[in-house]
Amino acid sequence: MLLSSEKGSIPLYMQIKEMLVAKVSAGEWAPGSIIPSEIRLAQELNVSQGTVRKAISELVEANVLVRRQGKGTFVTNHDENRALFHFFHIYNNRGTKFMPECETLSCKKKHASRSDAASLEIPDRSEVVRIERIRKLEGTPTIAETITLPAAQFKELDQIPTDELPNMLYELYETRFGITIHSAEEQLRATRSSKRDAKLLGVEPGSPLLEIVRIAMTLDATPVEIRTSRCNTSRHCYRNTVF
Amino acid sequence: MLLSSEKGSIPLYMQIKEMLVAKVSAGEWAPGSIIPSEIRLAQELNVSQGTVRKAISELVEANVLVRRQGKGTFVTNHDENRALFHFFHIYNNRGTKFMPECETLSCKKKHASRSDAASLEIPDRSEVVRIERIRKLEGTPTIAETITLPAAQFKELDQIPTDELPNMLYELYETRFGITIHSAEEQLRATRSSKRDAKLLGVEPGSPLLEIVRIAMTLDATPVEIRTSRCNTSRHCYRNTVF
DNA sequence: TAGTGGTCTAGACCACGAG
DNA sequence: TCGTGGTCTAGACCACTAA
Numbered sequence: 001m002l003l004s005s006e007k008g009s010i011p012l013y014m015q016i017k018e019m020l021v022a023k024v025s026a027g028e029w030a031p032g033s034i035i036p037s038e039i040r041l042a043q044e045l046n047v048s049q050g051t052v053r054k055a056i057s058e059l060v061e062a063n064v065l066v067r068r069q070g071k072g073t074f075v076t077n078h079d080e081n082r083a084l085f086h087f088f089h090i091y092n093n094r095g096t097k098f099m100p101e102c103e104t105l106s107c108k109k110k111h112a113s114r115s116d117a118a119s120l121e122i123p124d125r126s127e128v129v130r131i132e133r134i135r136k137l138e139g140t141p142t143i144a145e146t147i148t149l150p151a152a153q154f155k156e157l158d159q160i161p162t163d164e165l166p167n168m169l170y171e172l173y174e175t176r177f178g179i180t181i182h183s184a185e186e187q188l189r190a191t192r193s194s195k196r197d198a199k200l201l202g203v204e205p206g207s208p209l210l211e212i213v214r215i216a217m218t219l220d221a222t223p224v225e226i227r228t229s230r231c232n233t234s235r236h237c238y239r240n241t242v243f
Numbered sequence: 244m245l246l247s248s249e250k251g252s253i254p255l256y257m258q259i260k261e262m263l264v265a266k267v268s269a270g271e272w273a274p275g276s277i278i279p280s281e282i283r284l285a286q287e288l289n290v291s292q293g294t295v296r297k298a299i300s301e302l303v304e305a306n307v308l309v310r311r312q313g314k315g316t317f318v319t320n321h322d323e324n325r326a327l328f329h330f331f332h333i334y335n336n337r338g339t340k341f342m343p344e345c346e347t348l349s350c351k352k353k354h355a356s357r358s359d360a361a362s363l364e365i366p367d368r369s370e371v372v373r374i375e376r377i378r379k380l381e382g383t384p385t386i387a388e389t390i391t392l393p394a395a396q397f398k399e400l401d402q403i404p405t406d407e408l409p410n411m412l413y414e415l416y417e418t419r420f421g422i423t424i425h426s427a428e429e430q431l432r433a434t435r436s437s438k439r440d441a442k443l444l445g446v447e448p449g450s451p452l453l454e455i456v457r458i459a460m461t462l463d464a465t466p467v468e469i470r471t472s473r474c475n476t477s478r479h480c481y482r483n484t485v486f
Numbered sequence: 487t488a489g490t491g492g493t494c495t496a497g498a499c500c501a502c503g504a505g
Numbered sequence: 506t507c508g509t510g511g512t513c514t515a516g517a518c519c520a521c522t523a524a
Contacts, residue, residue, distance in 0.1 A: 210431060242457075243329065294495080299510095310511090312501070
């Protein structure tokens with residue numbers, strides 16, 4: 001790799017950051033694996049350790065890498081805790097969060113609707129995999145979920161028996177399809193429960209549900225999942241901390 | 244100030260960070276004012292510039308300070324843009340955000356309910372100021388808001404004529420009461436519109452509204468405002484980006 | 487004991503803003 | 506031109522982990 005240190009060019013640590021992101025993004029460094037030490041990278045790139053350090057620090061901040069003192073620096077991987085911590089925002093009214101249980105109702109191939117296709121940046125009517133499931137919190141069904149994925153990137157996902165689909169799908173995406181969810185954009189609205197959701201969640205049809213539409217993206221900002229969650233918020237709520 | 248650099252003690256940059264936070268928190272350095280340069284601070288504290296730099300960097304990350312190259316480092320202040328950018332999350336369905344207009348309905352002293360008192364960490368039944376207002380987005384009334392503040396810290400707020408209360412209250416809190424909102428915790432639920440809100444927002448009574456309960460805090464984590472927003476989400480939504 | 491990241495230093499030079 | 510923050514270096518020593 002070539003770094004340019006011309007006057008007025010992009011700072012070295014930024015260029016190094018881009019390089020590191022590229023390696024992770026391309027899968028050259030897999031999730032969970034160790035990357036070369038700061039000193040090695042500095043030698044290879046002909047810069048000082050401090051410069052590499054700054055690049056790595058920003059990627060640690062962005063949850064791309066994790067440092068472990070005495071061991072090394074690793075590519076972040078999606079264990080259950082990360083998924084729960086970063087991507088699950090439903091708490092009970094006492095302010096605590098539990099790992100949701102999960103029952104998958106169906107997992108089938110469909111053709112993308114216009115809006116799904118637009119969100120996933122794939123051609124109109126192309127194939128998608130659609131998962132329907134319901135999630136229980138502390139024993140009671142609380143969230144009805146519809147998940148839409150581009151079939152091209154999730155080949156044969158619909159062949160997996162529904163009872164083998166795990167609770168935390170992002171781990172599956174990573175281990176089985178090599179797709180790591182890095183960020184997501186969520187839109188929240190209040191809606192009326194459909195008859196179907198009402199039955200699944202044990203509420204009156206038409207009663208208010210919190211609808212969360214999430215578009216999840218990889219490190220290079222490619223959208224790969226649309227997830228619509230309809231939540232009964234009588235005993236739970238969505239929490240967000242703002243700085 | 245004394246820094247301890249004993250073996251096994253808290254890192255210097257952490258101690259410096261605490262010191263800087265204390266100065267801002269105590270109002271010794273007011274919002275918007277410049278703080279001593281990195282070099283001056285380093286001299287005064289007998290550390291290298293790099294160490295001060297690391298302390299400041301983390302506070303910039305936390306939105307406590309802002310750097311301006313060539314000018315200096317400043318205490319963050321709450322202009323309209325900061326309030327809109329960090330604390331207002333309602334977008335229209337095309338994904339854009341506008342400065343809301345605002346009509347204040349009332350601003351009166353009350354006695355705190357048990358739950359309000361608990362949230363604000365003040366004695367039961369102590370005095371609070373209650374503001375009721377409605378906010379218009381692109382011309383249509385979209386959000387009904389109830390704001391509760393501890394009267395002890397917002398003396399004579401209820402004496403201000405309602406039509407003089409500004410759109411962005413956080414600026415007022417800062418300039419008039421010396422209280423800077425630094426972070427907030429939001430809880431979102433789907434609720435049914437009350438008759439009163441329905442009339443204010445021009446919707447059917449009982450129709451679903453997105454309820455946002457925000458507890459806003461100062462830099463030292465003291466809760467100072469409870470804000471309940473009930474939003475009509477037919478043409479708007481709450482957005483959140485997750486990493 | 488060797489190797490990793492974590493803290494800290496002292497000093498160089500660049501880019502920006504104001505006088 | 507001067508003072509600010511922004512980048513980068515070279516090297517010291519500490520704290521942690523694993524062999």
